[in-house]
Amino acid sequence: MHEGPTAEGAGLAGDRVVAVGSAARILVAATARALRGEDCADLGHSGPVSRFPGAPEPVRRAAATRAAGRVALTVAQAGEVDAARVARWFADQYPRQRYPGVVLGSPHGAAAHLAVALGVPWLPAGFEMSVHWTDGAVDRPGAALEHGAALAAPLLAANADVHLRQVHCPASRGPLSAVTVSLTARWRTLPAAYARFLAERLAPGAPVLLLRDARTWPVLDGGQGHSFQVGCPGSGLDPVDFDPDSHALRQVLRSAGGDDTCWEPPEVSAASGSAEHGVESGFELAARDFSTRQGHPLHRVLVPRPAALSAAVADLYRRWLRGAGKTGDRLVVECGRLLDPWQVVRAGMVPYWCENATRRSVDEAEWWLAGSEPFSSVDVLPEPPGMRSPALAGLPQWLAVAGFGRRRRALDRASARGYPVTSVPTRRATEVLRAQPYDLPVPPALGVTEALTVLRDSATYQGLLVS
Structure with missing residues (x-):
C-alpha cells in the first residue's frame, strides 16, 4: 500500500498507527483513489497463510502470528499515538478540491460506494490499532483486558478526545488475538483536521451524511475512556456463543490454538452498548453543531445491520x-x-x-x-x-x-x-x-x-x- 501524506507534528505517522488491513484504512484508500479516477491495484499484499494452503494448522497459525508481529505497534509506540495526526492523514489522502458533500461515520464498504457515486470523500469516525501482547493467549480474555488497560492509560492521557474500545475476538481474529490486542479509537468530538476539511473543501451548502452502525454488544466499561468486549458482531456469532459452555466457542478456540477449559471472560455488568464500529455521541453532536454553523445540512443514516x-x-x-x-x-x-x-x-x-x-x-x-x-x-x-x-x-x-x-x-x-x-x-x-x-x-x-x-x-x- 502506498504511504499517505504525513502531517507535521509529534507522534507516529498515521500510516504506522492505523492497523494494516483494517476497514477504515482500506475504505479511505479505496475511496480516495476512486475520486482520482484510480483503482486499487496497489492495495494490500497476500498474507503469509496464502503460501501455506495445505499446511497443518500450527504452521499456518505460526506464519500468521509472525506476520502480525511485524506490523503491530510495540507497547512503547502505543504511547506515541497522536489521534489528531491520524485524522490529518485520513483527510490529506483526498484530492484538494471543493466537494458537493461528505460522508462520515462507521466503516462500511457500501459507504465507500455511496461516496464515490456522490463524488464525495468518506471519512471514518474512528480507527483500529493492533498492539503487541508478548505473553498473550487466545483463551485468556481477562489477561487481554489487563494488558489493554495498561496500554490505554498513556494513550488516553495523550489523546483525551478519543474513547478506546478493546475487542478480544478469537472468532474473527483467530490466532492473532493471542499475540496482539485490537484497539478501536473512536473520536468523542470532531477532530480539528475534519473541521478544517469541512470548512475548506465543501462547497457552500454542501450536505454532510453521517452513517452510524447501530449494532450493540455486551460491553465492560470502566469509565476511564477504555471499554472492553469479548467477541464482536462481525464474528457471525452471538454474545451467548462466547460463554464458556458454548460449543461454537470450543470450535473457535481449537481452530485458533486455544484451550476452552481456560476461557474465563470478565463479568459484564452493563447490558449492552454500541459495538466497536459505533459512532460516539459526542462526535455526532460536534459534527451536527459544526455543520449547522457552517451552513451544511447534516443527514443521519442509522444502520441496524450491514446488509x-x-x-x-x-x-x-x-x-x-x-x-x-x-x-x-x-x-x-x-x-x-x-x-x-x-x-x-x-x-x-x-x-x-x-x-x-x-x-x-x-x-x-x-x-x-x-x-x-x-x-x-x-x-x-x-x-x-x-x-x-x-x-x-x-x-x-x-x-x-x-x-x-x-x-x-x-x-x-x-x-x-x-x-x-x-x-x-x-x-x-x-x-x-x-x-x-x-x-x-x-x-x-x-x-x-x-x-x-x-x-x-x-x-x-x-x-x-x-x-
Whole structure:
C-alpha cells in the first residue's frame, strides 16, 4: 500500500498507527483513489497463510502470528499515538478540491460506494490499532483486558478526545488475538483536521451524511475512556456463543490454538452498548453543531445491520446507472477488503458488499437477491478470512449467490482456492473487475437529494433510519 501524506507534528505517522488491513484504512484508500479516477491495484499484499494452503494448522497459525508481529505497534509506540495526526492523514489522502458533500461515520464498504457515486470523500469516525501482547493467549480474555488497560492509560492521557474500545475476538481474529490486542479509537468530538476539511473543501451548502452502525454488544466499561468486549458482531456469532459452555466457542478456540477449559471472560455488568464500529455521541453532536454553523445540512443514516445499507446502496446504484442509460443489470458481490469502487463505476456494475464471509452475511445477500429484479450476471468475490469458524459460509453457499445470475455466474477461483484458510489482497478485486467490459462514460455524479430518497425508500423494508 502506498504511504499517505504525513502531517507535521509529534507522534507516529498515521500510516504506522492505523492497523494494516483494517476497514477504515482500506475504505479511505479505496475511496480516495476512486475520486482520482484510480483503482486499487496497489492495495494490500497476500498474507503469509496464502503460501501455506495445505499446511497443518500450527504452521499456518505460526506464519500468521509472525506476520502480525511485524506490523503491530510495540507497547512503547502505543504511547506515541497522536489521534489528531491520524485524522490529518485520513483527510490529506483526498484530492484538494471543493466537494458537493461528505460522508462520515462507521466503516462500511457500501459507504465507500455511496461516496464515490456522490463524488464525495468518506471519512471514518474512528480507527483500529493492533498492539503487541508478548505473553498473550487466545483463551485468556481477562489477561487481554489487563494488558489493554495498561496500554490505554498513556494513550488516553495523550489523546483525551478519543474513547478506546478493546475487542478480544478469537472468532474473527483467530490466532492473532493471542499475540496482539485490537484497539478501536473512536473520536468523542470532531477532530480539528475534519473541521478544517469541512470548512475548506465543501462547497457552500454542501450536505454532510453521517452513517452510524447501530449494532450493540455486551460491553465492560470502566469509565476511564477504555471499554472492553469479548467477541464482536462481525464474528457471525452471538454474545451467548462466547460463554464458556458454548460449543461454537470450543470450535473457535481449537481452530485458533486455544484451550476452552481456560476461557474465563470478565463479568459484564452493563447490558449492552454500541459495538466497536459505533459512532460516539459526542462526535455526532460536534459534527451536527459544526455543520449547522457552517451552513451544511447534516443527514443521519442509522444502520441496524450491514446488509441493510448494502442492499440500499445496491438499489441506488441500479437506479443511478439506469438513469444514465445503462442496463444496471450486472452485479458484483464484494466481501470485506475485496472491493474496488472505481472499477465498479468504470464497468457500470451494481455493487453489493458483504461485511465478511460469515453465513449471516451471505444469507442476507441471498435474501436480497431473491427479492430483487434478476441480474444478467453475478460475480462473487468471497474474502477468505484465513481461519476456520463455525459461523463461516461454505463455498457451496457462495456458489448459490453466483447462481442468481441469469447468463453469467462467476465465483472468483483465486479467492476460492484454499478457502477459508488462505488470504488474498485487496488488489484481487481490481484484477477481477478489470476483466469486466468497460461501460463508459461514467454517469454524472448522483445528487444527495436523490440518494436520500432511495435510502428513505429502503427504510421501510431494510430498517434504515434516515433523518
